[in-house]
Each structure stands twice: as structure tokens, then as C-alpha cells.
Amino acid sequence: MADWYSNFANSGFGTTVTKQLGLPRPGMLRRYEPGGPVLEGPAVVGSAGQGRLRDTLTAVLKDAGVPVLSPVAADGSTDGEKLGAVILDATGVTGPGDLAAAHDFLAPAIKRLRANGRVVILADPPADADSPAQAAARQAVDGLTRSIGKELRDGSTANAIYVPEGAEAGVASPLIFFLSGRSAYVDGQGVTLSAADVPATQDDEKPLAGKVVVVTGAARGIGASIAQVIARDGAHVVAVDIPAAGDSLAKVANEIGGTALQLDITADDAPQRLVEHLKERHGGVDVIVHNAGITRDKLLVNMDAARWNSVMAVNLQAQLEITQALLDGDVLNPGARVVCVSSQSGIAGNRGQTNYAASKAGVIGMVRAWAPTFAERGATINAVAPGFIVTEMTAKMPFGTREVGSRLNSLQQGGLPVDVAETIAWLAQPTSAGVNGQTVRVCGQSLLGA
Numbered sequence: 219m220a221d222w223y224s225n226f227a228n229s230g231f232g233t234t235v236t237k238q239l240g241l242p243r244p245g246m247l248r249r250y251e252p253g254g255p256v257l258e259g260p261a262v263v264g265s266a267g268q269g270r271l272r273d274t275l276t277a278v279l280k281d282a283g284v285p286v287l288s289p290v291a292a293d294g295s296t297d298g299e300k301l302g303a304v305i306l307d308a309t310g311v312t313g314p315g316d317l318a319a320a321h322d323f324l325a326p327a328i329k330r331l332r333a334n335g336r337v338v339i340l341a342d343p344p345a346d347a348d349s350p351a352q353a354a355a356r357q358a359v360d361g362l363t364r365s366i367g368k369e370l371r372d373g374s375t376a377n378a379i380y381v382p383e384g385a386e387a388g389v390a391s392p393l394i395f396f397l398s399g400r401s402a403y404v405d406g407q408g409v410t411l412s413a414a415d416v417p418a419t420q421d422d423e424k425p426l427a428g429k430v431v432v433v434t435g436a437a438r439g440i441g442a443s444i445a446q447v448i449a450r451d452g453a454h455v456v457a458v459d460i461p462a463a464g465d466s467l468a469k470v471a472n473e474i475g476g477t478a479l480q481l482d483i484t485a486d487d488a489p490q491r492l493v494e495h496l497k498e499r500h501g502g503v504d505v506i507v508h509n510a511g512i513t514r515d516k517l518l519v520n521m522d523a524a525r526w527n528s529v530m531a532v533n534l535q536a537q538l539e540i541t542q543a544l545l546d547g548d549v550l551n552p553g554a555r556v557v558c559v560s561s562q563s564g565i566a567g568n569r570g571q572t573n574y575a576a577s578k579a580g581v582i583g584m585v586r587a588w589a590p591t592f593a594e595r596g597a598t599i600n601a602v603a604p605g606f607i608v609t610e611m612t613a614k615m616p617f618g619t620r621e622v623g624s625r626l627n628s629l630q631q632g633g634l635p636v637d638v639a640e641t642i643a644w645l646a647q648p649t650s651a652g653v654n655g656q657t658v659r660v661c662g663q664s665l666l667g668a
């Protein structure tokens with residue numbers, strides 16, 4: 219499913235019109251299909267600096283069945299097979315001079331990138347650098363990746379993975395995510411890994427097989443999509459929503475063979491009721507997705523306490539209290555995952571959304587602060603921050619507002635609920651153990667708060 223403008227701009231007549239008028243031509247995004255290849259087309263791998271990940275990358279790509287071509291010549295030649303992905307290992311750069319090699323490798327290779335191609339750059343985290351020159355070169359990778367994201371067209375994306383010494387075992391999960399259609403609407407992002415015990419393998423088709431996953435706000439919208447994707451990946455979903463949404467909640471749960479739990483997550487006894495339900499029915503829980511959220515927009519000067527308090531209660535306080543109850547109740551199974559839904563508004567701020575943006579920024583602070591506690595248990599806690607996602611809510615926006623909102627990103631279109639769901643399902647995977655305390659934006663590299 220693509221929006222009307224993308225369909226038009228990619229039709230024969232629309233291509234001519236958009237070219238002549240200089241209008242954006244959004245690519246038709248390649249999305250994940252179980253059983254499909256990770257990439258369309260081969261990858262090319264190059265390095266700048268010492269490149270300590272060469273063996274890791276070779277092994278990961280081989281396991282994933284991605285063919286690897288030898289690096290293209292540095293003469294800008296565009297001959298040869300089109301590339302599905304361009305991967306640069308920039309670990310070990312010691313100063314800005316080392317980055318010339320990055321330019322020499324990337325420029326001709328990116329010329330050969332096909333539609334829906336992928337650029338992934340791996341580097342050491344700037345915060346761990348030994349010298350200002352080293353920190354500068356590492357931080358430069360961030361500007362490089364984000365700019366490539368803005369230059370690419372036709373649904374292609376560029377993302378970075380920061381890999382500290384000792385965290386190499388965690389590379390496979392974000393690399394395959396960024397290469398695959400699961401990350402269709404994730405662009406211009408960087409994920410920093412931590413050292414962790416990462417399982418060597420997982421079932422690629424059903425990575426969540428045997429897991430019990432709670433999804434809050436599952437009766438509709440993004441939450442329903444999360445429940446569907448997580449069930450598709452093999453898990454039993456406990457779908458949670460308010461009693462007033464009981465009918466649609468039951469429908470979502472039945473369709474995916476999950477169970478429905480009617481619960482207002484802001485009720486005083488909600489954390490305890492959830493813990494007891496999970497203990498009694500499932501003996502524990504593997505993943506909780508804190509998706510339920512509300513908006514009560516008004517300019518701050520006109521906002522009454524009820525609007526402020528209700529948004530804080532659902533979007534932030536409930537996530538804090540339920541997570542604490544799961545920790546205290548000893549109900550989290552080994553290797554547990556908590557995935558929280560934040561928002562681009564929590565990064566960029568938004569007029570009329572002081573309450574919402576404050577609550578969603580709070581979520582980002584919460585996952586960062588809790589990450590070490592979860593790491594000690596071999597678990598993780600992360601957030602996703604969606605940008606403009608096409609839902610029933612956005613369909614009701616005035617035409618102009620909707621069009622402007624959905625085009626202001628590198629992919630020139632809004633994302634779909636499934637794009638948020640795929641990112642959450644990826645963070646929930648067993649092999650994502652090295653991704654902890656991170657907030658991953660699902661925003662097509664939105665220009666807001668970039």
C-alpha cells in the first residue's frame with residue numbers, strides 16, 4: 219500500500235509530469251516479506267581505517283545469503299551489476315585523514331546502488347575515542363551517514379551502527395535489519411551497540427517463536443499492526459486495551475491467535491493485575507511493548523491540568539509503573555525485551571503538544587536510564603520514535619497539512635503502521651541483545667528534529 223501521490227508519481231504519466239514540474243517522486247518502498255531475500259542485489263564491502271569488522275561482516279553476509287562483490291574501482295565507474303547495498307567498515311579511523319578512503323570507496327559504489335538500496339556504515343562510538351582527532355573522525359561518520367540519507371532517492375536509505383570493542387557479536391542483528399525491508403522507513407539513523415551475550419542464531423522466519431509478548435493499545439492503529447507482526451514472527455500476543463475498546467481488541471486477538479486483556483493501564487491496580495495475569499496464564503513474559511498513547515493537544519497557555527495529567531499518565535507514568543512492577547514481580551523471563559513507543563515530537567517538540575512531547579521525551583530518558591539494569595539481567599529496554607505514520611488519524615487531517623507533513627522527509631512519504639511494527643519486532647528478537655537503551659526513529663529521516 220502506498221499513498222495516492224506515490225502511486226501517481228510512479229505511474230508512466232505521473233513520472234513525466236513530476237519530472238517536468240520538478241516535483242518529488244517518492245520511491246515505492248520495499249517492505250519485508252517472510253521467506254524473501256534480505257536484499258535485492260549484491261552488496262559491496264569497503265573499509266576506511268583498520269576495519270576490524272571485516273571478518274564479522276563477511277560471516278554475517280554469508281549467513282544471510284547476501285552475495286558480496288569485490289569493491290568497485292575508485293574511478294567512479296558505473297559499469298557492472300547494480301548493487302543492493304554498500305557497506306563501509308569505518309572502525310579504526312584515527313583522524314579525519316582516514317576518511318578520504320571512505321569517500322573514495324563510497325562515491326563510485328553509491329553510483330551503482332539500485333532502487334531501495336542500502337548504505338550501512340559501521341564505526342566506533344565517538345564517546346569512546348582516545349583523542350580529539352579520533353573523536354572527530356568517528357563523529358564525522360554521523361554527518362556523512364545523515365547526508366548520504368538525504369542524497370539517496372528511490373526508497374534507498376543510509377544508516378550507521380556504532381560498535382564498541384567487545385560488542386562485535388551484536389553486529390548481525392542491526393546490520394540485517396538495516397539491509398532488509400523491515401527497515402523500509404528507518405533512514406539516517408545510528409544505533410550504538412553494547413557488549414552483551416548474543417545468541418549465535420535464531421529462527422529467521424519465526425524469530426519470536428515460543429515468546430509471550432504483551433502489546434498495550436493493541437485494539438487499533440499502530441498497536442494492532444504491532445500485534446499482527448509479532449504474531450507473524452511466532453509469538454503468543456497478549457493484546458491489552460481499555461474495556462471500551464473490548465470488541466475491536468477481541469477481534470485483533472482472535473485474528474492472530476492471541477489473547478485479549480481488557481485493562482486501563484492508568485488504573486492504580488493495573489501493574490499488579492498485569493503481573494498476576496502473566497504469572498497465572500503464562501508463567502512469565504518475554505516482551506512488553508508499551509504502545510498505548512493519547513494526545514490532548516492545546517497550546518500550553520490554554521492547557522488545563524486534565525489534559526496535561528491524562529497524557530502524562532498514559533504515555534509515561536504507566537510505562538514507568540508497569541515496567542517497575544514487571545521487574546519487582548520477577549515475571550520477566552531471561553532475555554526479556556521492553557520496547558517503548560516514543561515519538562518524533564519527543565525529539566523535535568511540536569506546537570500544541572507540550573504535554574505529549576514532554577511525555578514522549580520522558581520515554582527516551584527512561585529507556586536510557588534503565589538500560590544498565592536490564593543489561594545486568596541479560597535483557598534490554600529500547601524505544602522507537604515514529605514520525606509521520608499514515609493512520610486513520612492522519613487521514614482526517616486537512617489535505618495541505620497532511621501532504622506537507624508526509625513529504626518533509628528523505629523518503630518523501632509517510633510511513634505505515636507496519637514500519638513501526640517491524641522495527642519493534644526487530645528490537646524484540648533474541649539476537650538484538652546488543653541493542654540497549656537506544657531510541658530508533660521510524661521517520662524516513664524526517665527533517666523535524668533531525
Ligand SMILES: NC(=O)c1ccc[n+]([C@@H]2O[C@H](COP(=O)([O-])OP(=O)(O)OC[C@H]3O[C@@H](n4cnc5c(N)ncnc54)[C@H](O)[C@@H]3O)[C@@H](O)[C@H]2O)c1
Pocket residue numbers: 434435436437438439440441458459460463481482483484509510511512532559560561562603604605606607608609611
Ligand atoms: N500515528 C502516528 O503518526 C504516531 C506518531 C508518533 C507516535 N505515535 C505513538 O504510537 C502509539 C500508537 O499510536 P496510534 O496512532 O496507533 O494511536 P491510536 O489512538 O490509534 O491507538 C492507541 C490505542 O491505545 C489505547 N489506549 C489509550 N489509553 C489507554 C489506556 N489508558 N489503557 C490501555 N489502552 C489505552 C487506545 O484505546 C487505542 O486503542 C502511541 O503511543 C502514539 O503516541 C503515533
